[in-house]
Amino acid sequence: MQREQVIRTLLFFLPSLVFIIALTAPGGDYAFRAGPLAEVAVGQLPYYVYASDKTLHLYSSPYAPWPYPKAIEVKLFYPTTVFISSTCGAVAASSVGGAPGSYFVDVVVPPGFQGDCWVNFTHTSGWRDAVLLRVKLVDWYPGATERAVVTLNGSGWQFVQVGQGGTLYIWERPMAQIPVVGCVFVYNGSVLLTETQHYREVVPNLIPPAVAPSSSGSVRYGAFIKLDGASQLYIYKADCPTAPRLNVSGPPPLRAEIGVTLPTPTGPVFDMPVVDNSVTYATGLRVINYTEASARIYRLYVYTYSTPVGLWGAVLRFNFALTALLTVKISLFRPGGELQRVGDVWIYRVGNATYWIYGPQPHRLCEPPCGVPAGWQEPLYVVVDPTGQWRGWPKVVAVRREVLQPWRS
């Protein structure tokens, strides 16, 4: 072969070889690129994670996996795939990659884990990198940044609710203002089953508002706790944990003497309410029956609710017309028995059942006659204990706010 033929062959063959390699290589023209395969860096972290170099100081929770979305970023410079593994099962994805670009890896720390955990990134070429997760177990609900710590002192089952405005309700009765509103209740080391129920103002612009359960409106989150002395309830600013709906039967009918005695030309009559409309709502924990009723000189807004703990409750709100009538009996609620005053509540005992009532005096005989009430009366909050074991509303001893801070800085 002559020298010119060799030169001509090389001039044709070498570019063709390069072209064929570029065409057939999995990475295309990346086959001729120099530099690292990929870079592993810290991704998008919440403020409570301290990161140094490729070490993340994370929290874990005893209650649930603690997710750190997009915690690690992998910048891939080649069209290839990087394999991922974790020594603690913190990464669900087994690989990232495909086209060159930036990829985020979600980290989910398993519940109860504490210690060091490596997240390893490897490639068949021998390239490798790693991120160290230093994990501290903390008594905190995962993902929440703040919580309210409510110290309650009481006994027995209590139904606690938190309204969007920060009001803490116990058996529907407003008891305190708390600084954090959320749907996660942790008590005695357990995440509680919760309900979500809307409430609306049945008549707008009243002070205090006349509210009732509704299909829309302001949300309250509720849960049941069983108190035994002073203890702390933690309310986290977090979405409701998923839970099955409990099978709870509806509340019993509200059997009670309700009304006022009115004078009429033909004799005194007892002005009892007649139901206008009634709606039932089923939450995850309760069945609520809301009823509006009317009588000659007042309108009654009442809801009763059943619970999975044996007790049941009711809230009654009266709106009386302004009249010049006298009466000898005002019975806002009297299920029977003698009315007793114990502390700031009223109590009826009927058989084995005890009716606990907070609000205006539920039953009164006027001798001499007294005026019929006028306008909106304060709400009556009723808790009915069929067994006689309940001991009343608890005391709210203290309320404070706690914010999650990085455990190393």
Add this chain to the structure above:
Amino acid sequence: MAVLLGAAALFAAVSIINVTYWYVNTTAPPVTKYVGDDTNVMNGTFVKADWYYDADTGLNITRIYVVGVPGDVVNITNALRVCNNYNVSVKVRISDVRLLQDFYPNNTYIRDMVVKIVEPPSAADNKVQIKDERAIDTATDYVTLAPGQCAILGVDLVIDAYAPYYKTLAAFQINIEKVPQ
């Protein structure tokens, strides 16, 4: 952008709030009720009156006791005086009669009770009536009281002869309406 401006103009509004403040003061009632002269008969055996305060409603409630004699007709001509306190005339009438309490619901002891405006005698209908413990006439016409003038109310009572002695039989709410002129 034009659509957005149009939407903004649609929702734009001007409101002006005028601030007022309301003093709530008090004055004397237009009329004052006084016991009638018949309260002096037998030391108030047949008529006496007092008042009490209902703390829950804030009402001042006048209580009048009238006493009948079972089997006899009792005419009390000066049971209660209602006097105009104002320096303008006031119209007065009995506006409502209702049975408030019946202490013997199984018996009809109050056979007849007529409360009437004895003075001034200007009302065409000057009486209300309770017959067999049911109010059958519940309002009078107005009488006009000049400043300082008093209306005098009387009561006629017929109590069943078999009614018990020294007992309260029933209580009626009788409202007196006052309209300053």
